[in-house]
Amino acid sequence: MEVNYGVISQYSNFLKACGVKGILLNDQIGEGMSLTLQERKALTEEWSQCCEKNGQFLIVQIGGIPLKEVIELANHCETNKVGAVILLPDLYNRPRNHLDLVKYIKLVAEGTKEIPILYHHHPKYTNLDLDMTNFLLDITGEVDSFVGLIHSTNDLQSALSSFHVNEKQFTVFMGTDEVILGAAASGFSCIMANTLNIFAKLVETICFSTTKGEILTAQKTQAVLAKALYRIYSYGDTVPALKAAMCIISKLPLGTTREPLEAIWEGNVEKMKNELHEMGLV
Incomplete structure (x- = not known):
């Protein structure tokens, strides 16, 4: 590649x-x-x-x-x-x-x-x-x-x-994506998580809602983010799976990973796309 x-x-x-x-x-x-x-x-x-x-x-x-x-x-x-x-x-x-x-x-x-x-x-x-x-x-x-x-x-x-x-x-x-809510509530203002590549608005909502005291909104958004990551990573290792999701969300020809990393099978990419669509993320 x-x-x-x-x-x-x-x-x-x-x-x-x-x-x-x-x-x-x-x-x-x-x-x-x-x-x-x-x-x-x-x-x-x-x-x-x-x-x-x-x-x-x-x-x-x-x-x-x-x-x-x-x-x-x-x-x-x-x-x-x-x-x-x-x-x-x-x-x-x-x-x-x-x-x-x-x-x-x-x-x-x-x-x-x-x-x-x-x-x-x-x-x-x-x-x-x-x-x-x-x-x-x-x-x-x-x-x-x-x-x-x-x-x-x-x-x-x-x-x-x-x-x-x-x-x-x-x-x-x-x-780390999984603790964004806890980090924001603890005073972190700088986030460098993987999901910023695809779900930046969700990360922004978690951080903004937390600083405004809207904890329920932040919790629900963190749950959506966690569910999306679970589904994405169920199809393979972190980098290939996230790159497939990046192509789906951005609609750009970002390509696949370079060997020896194993790219996600095309059929599974389509399944991932359908699952993210069902969640309202595509």
């Missing part, structure tokens, strides 16, 4: 119409680990232009590859005026503890100029479950360009602990 650069502008416009103000590029859902270095650069250049046109803040995930290439991508992002970069850890030489992670981020920061750096805490994907509260405490004052993290776990208590370390210095994004 080749990258379809021609559809990027349309998809950026679709997300803007849905109210999405920020784009996370080349992370897990974007199949960043399946892309070559040149493809990641080309996507960054295309999205940078689209985001500038649509007033969307662009964050690019640059990790998961050799350190020299991570730094190369960081400098490329600076050249293309990307708003910030996100790091996944080295997926082979994983940090042994949170202090190793601090050292790793420090190496990346020393190889760049001033671009803001965040870390993506995603244990289910990286098989690396470090204490993010201690990590934030120990990176404080060590890396001036480090500004926060995406917390992609269902552990709301752990996320909250990270959130409260230093709210003025660090931005902590909630990155």
Whole structure:
């Protein structure tokens, strides 16, 4: 499966119409680990232009590859005026503890100029479950360009602990769909969940209703979101299933996943479409 650069502008416009103000590029859902270095650069250049046109803040995930290439991508992002970069850890030489992670981020920061750096805490994907509260405490004052993290776990208590370390210095994004309601009720204002790719209005309703004290509406909307995700993910692994749903909802030719990820069978895509239609989401 080749990258379809021609559809990027349309998809950026679709997300803007849905109210999405920020784009996370080349992370897990974007199949960043399946892309070559040149493809990641080309996507960054295309999205940078689209985001500038649509007033969307662009964050690019640059990790998961050799350190020299991570730094190369960081400098490329600076050249293309990307708003910030996100790091996944080295997926082979994983940090042994949170202090190793601090050292790793420090190496990346020393190889760049001033671009803001965040870390993506995603244990289910990286098989690396470090204490993010201690990590934030120990990176404080060590890396001036480090500004926060995406917390992609269902552990709301752990996320909250990270959130409260230093709210003025660090931005902590909630990155898990299942706990958006709890996160919003707990004070999170930054959400970076998978469903923003397709159900941004549902996420917006959960957050808005919660801040307005309309808890019943927020609960019902979270239940709809959970039901939709259950049906989508019943057809396959997270990335292929969500990409199929993205094609259904956006009505854009976004294509399928790249091997070795197994794309959703066409017949099941049609079944998924019918189920989402029955829910009133298509």
